[in-house]
Structures are given as C-alpha cells and as structure tokens.
Amino acid sequence: AQTVTQSQPEMSVQEAETVTLSCTYDTSESDYYLFWYKQPPSRQMILVIRQEAYKQQNATENRFSVNFQKAAKSFSLKISDSQLGDAAMYFCAYRGRGAGNMLTFGGGTRLMVKP
Amino acid sequence: DAGITQSPRHKVTETGTPVTLRCHQTENHRYMYWYRQDPGHGLRLIHYSYGVKDTDKGEVSDGYSVSRSKTEDFLLTLESATSSQTSVYFCAISGTGAGEQYFGPGTRLTVT
Numbered sequence: 001a002q003t004v005t006q007s008q009p010e011m012s013v014q015e016a017e018t019v020t021l022s023c024t025y026d027t028s029e030s031d032y033y034l035f036w037y038k039q040p041p042s043r044q045m046i047l048v049i050r051q052e053a054y055k056q057q058n059a060t061e062n063r064f065s066v067n068f069q070k071a072a073k074s075f076s077l078k079i080s081d082s083q084l085g086d087a088a089m090y091f092c093a094y095r096g097r098g099a100g101n102m103l104t105f106g107g108g109t110r111l112m113v114k115p
Numbered sequence: 116d117a118g119i120t121q122s123p124r125h126k127v128t129e130t131g132t133p134v135t136l137r138c139h140q141t142e143n144h145r146y147m148y149w150y151r152q153d154p155g156h157g158l159r160l161i162h163y164s165y166g167v168k169d170t171d172k173g174e175v176s177d178g179y180s181v182s183r184s185k186t187e188d189f190l191l192t193l194e195s196a197t198s199s200q201t202s203v204y205f206c207a208i209s210g211t212g213a214g215e216q217y218f219g220p221g222t223r224l225t226v227t
Contacts (some may be wrong), residue, residue, distance in 0.1 A: 033214055045205065045218035091157055101214040102147055102173065105157035
C-alpha cells in the first residue's frame with residue numbers, strides 16, 4: 001500500500017516571502033500522479049497543482065511550483081511571494097494507476113502567513 | 116467549480132441511530148468517493164464507486180455502507196452511528212484521464 005508523509009505539521013512564513021512544504025511518499029509503482037490540495041478555514045478542498053510521474057519537468061501554477069524528485073520519492077511545494085490568503089492546511093496526495101483512481105493523502109501541513 | 120453538493124451540511128445524531136449522507140454531482144463523472152477527515156489523519160477513503168451499482172471498499176469502510184443507483188448520486192449510510200464516526204465527511208468526484216478529484220463542501224457529523 002502507498003503511504004504519504006508530510007513531516008511538517010506547521011509552517012510559518014512572512015508575507016511576500018517564499019516557503020517550501022515537504023512531502024515524501026512510498027510506492028512500488030512507476031507511473032502515478034501527485035497532487036497538492038489547499039484547505040482554507042472554509043473547509044473546501046482546492047486543487048493547487050498536479051504532477052505526472054512520467055514527466056521530468058516540474059509543474060508550476062502561477063506562484064506555486066513543485067520540486068519532484070522521483071528517485072527520492074519526494075514532492076515538495078514551493079509558494080513564492082506568499083500572501084495572507086495562502087494561509088491554510090496543505091495536503092499532499094498520491095494517485096496510482098490502479099482501479100478507482102483513489103487518492104492517498106498525507107496528514108497535512110498548516111501554513112501560517114504573517115503580515 | 117465542479118458541481119458537487121452534499122447534504123446535510125451539518126448533522127447531530129445520537130449513538131445507535133442510522134444516518135445517511137448524500138452526495139450529488141452535475142458533472143456526469145464516473146467515479147465518486149467518500150472520505151472522512153479527522154485531526155492528524157488527513158483524509159481517508161471510506162468507499163468509492165466506479166459506476167452505477169459498482170462500489171468498493173476503501174481504507175476505513177467498517178461501519179459504513181454506500182449505494183449508487185444513479186450516476187449523479189452517491190449515498191453514504193451509517194447503519195448504527197457511533198461516537199468514533201464523529202468526523203467531517205467529504206464527497207469527491209473524478210472523471211477518467213488525469214484523475215484529479217474535485218471535492219464537495221463537506222458534512223460535519225457529530226454523534227453524541
């Protein structure tokens with residue numbers, strides 16, 4: 001079974017600065033997807049960014065980018081120019097190629113943004 | 116935003132009573148999922164469906180059953196609610212292809 005680990009329960013960043021959230025995963029599959037979801041206080045789960053394992057290029061979405069290290073099974077999220085609205089829980093998630101497109105989530109990292 | 120609604124949004128019930136949560140989608144997606152979210156555990160999969168009348172168990176399925184009689188509706192039933200089932204429940208949907216899942220707004224269930 002796949003596992004996803006987020007080793008930082010909480011992180012803090014100054015507004016306009018850059019922060020990196022860590023995620024590691026364990027799998028025996030070679031083809032899979034990785035995701036970062038954001039959960040603000042509203043509780044809504046919002047997809048931030050997606051990475052396909054077969055792509056070597058790291059995904060980017062505006063101020064959000066990832067550092068995907070397949071051999072190390074590492075998938076970190078970098079948030080540049082942090083904004084107050086970035087304060088939220090962030091979840092890393094893994095999806096293999098198996099039946100059901102199921103997601104396995106990490107335990108989450110709470111990001112606080114200081115003005 | 117994906118068209119996903121959950122009802123009810125909040126519910127308080129007593130131990131031993133049956134509870135049914137409903138997820139409704141307007142996206143005609145094939146896959147639907149039920150997760151629960153508890154502090155320190157992230158989201159854990161309860162059950163999922165890969166088509167009408169096709170369902171399977173997830174990681175934490177004990178005490179839960181599901182049904183899907185129409186593409187747009189996926190029901191989660193707690194046959195006899197227990198305090199350990201106090202949680203926030205999320206429904207999600209996914210089409211084929213890239214496989215990202217889109218989530219509903221969640222239901223907060225409290226079992227007293």
